[in-house]
Amino acid sequence: MNGTIVGVFVVLFGCVTILGFVAARWRPGDLDLLHEWGLGGRRFGTIVTWFLLGGDLYTAYTFIAVPALVFGAGAVGFFAVPYTIIVYPFIFMVFPRFWSVAHRRGYITAADFVRGRYGSRPLAVAVAITGLVATMPYIALQLVGLQVVIGAMGIGGQGLAGDLPLVIAFLILAAFTYTSGLRAPAAIAVVKDLLIYATIIAVIIVIPAELGGYGKIFAAVAPAKLILAPPTAASLGAYGGYATLALGSALALFLYPHAMTGVLSANSRHVIRRNAAMLPAYSFVLGLLALMGYMALAAGVKQNPAYADGFSHYGNNFAVPALLMASFPDWFTGVAFAAIGIGALVPAAVMSIACANLFTRNIYKEMIRPDCSDAEESRMAKIVSLVVKAGALVFIILLPLQYAIQLQLLGGIWIIQTLPAVIFGLYTRWFEPRALLAGWAAGIASGSWMAGTLAFKASVFPLSLFGYTLPGYAALYSLIVNIVVAAGLSLIFNAAGGERRDETAAADYR
């Protein structure tokens, strides 16, 4: 255990905890109303939204796992960069419409929109459940980021005592989310980002200088991993996986409830458009962080006996903490570790709030207590946010990490199946709700099956067409199945005629 690193980490963590509780009084609102607790009263301007979405989307797990993937697999791991390049033009074009209709009709979740647009309870519940199931393993993975830095600092012992720091961190998180709602992660995100930017600037200046320049860093990478394997006569090779992972992940990202929550808490549609131009700053940081995988290779941290224990515990996820410890003085390593640890709190808080909004509004109020009061609705959401986090904590302590990773992989395949109902729905009411539900089911089934054939270990499915293999992200392939089914059945149902319910009007989307 290193006193300086732990000291800096604990002090910064303590400051953020206080900030989380004080945040309840920031731009005060009646926290007994769900949109006040769960959307910050839809009052966040351009800058706060930038910090909140940045903290929400570029998570602690990302900061650990993306460099770890580059460290282990090379160029393939860099797909996170094209992914975050194309996501913003997509957001820019599509999500102002979503914000407008949600604002005008008082929707706080995607399922609310689907309920209003199609008047279909089964379809809305399907969208809500998909969001819940896809997000929960994601919360669990945030703990992994926290766990790795706690492990790197060497606090805690073996067995359950070893998990004590993690439990404490999560109790803190649960408490301030309960009292302050979305205001807490929004305030904390500002601090977290200042720490992240300080860390990354130090990394790109100090580490290449220590290692003898970028040329030396890339020379440490095996030539076969430096770029993607080109296609052969029988297969498109790594090209298909790389491009489809980027496109599929970009389409899926903003369907996640925590991303929706970030979008809907903005105070105008212009805030979303401005942020689509400003959020790429984080993508740039992510790209530089990805290169830390190669820096870790060049620094030879895996061969260093001091880190052998960490690598045996956490695998390649230990690459970034090891590199930081090897390259920086202890006090700065403490700052960097705090950035990662606090970076886990922000998305975990927003995700649990998003799950709470979904469950309360679209399942509890819809199916169980239709006449519940506003205060009861808000109270229920606060309790659900606790339950969701407790579930994530138990999951990560008691079950092998592999399960959380596999479930999160499946979550990406599932969440994209809500795209036709939500995104197409922003433009047209042509699709029939029963057809969308059938398409959703077909997409979930085919996508899960594809992942199953890969033993849930990978998500790039080797599709064979006329003897040529087209490897592609299972989420994208199953989305095509979904769209074909939904469009085909809509043709049939629409031809049959019948009542068409839609509480929204064309003007709501502008």
Add this chain to the structure above:
Amino acid sequence: MSEKPSAETRRRRARWPELLLLVPFLAVLWVPSYNSVEPQLAGIPFFYWYQLLWIVISAGLTLLAYLTGE
């Protein structure tokens, strides 16, 4: 209430910058166009600096679409 926006309002709200937003999709999804080590930039292989550069270009195009839109 008019059925469609008049030609005049359409002209006032330029649409072409939004079409430019499709360019980043083509640039980064067409993988063979950048899957190479050379030309390097300060020791960084093309594959990496080219994609990092597109983050900046894409943000610039989005900003342009914002400034000329609504």
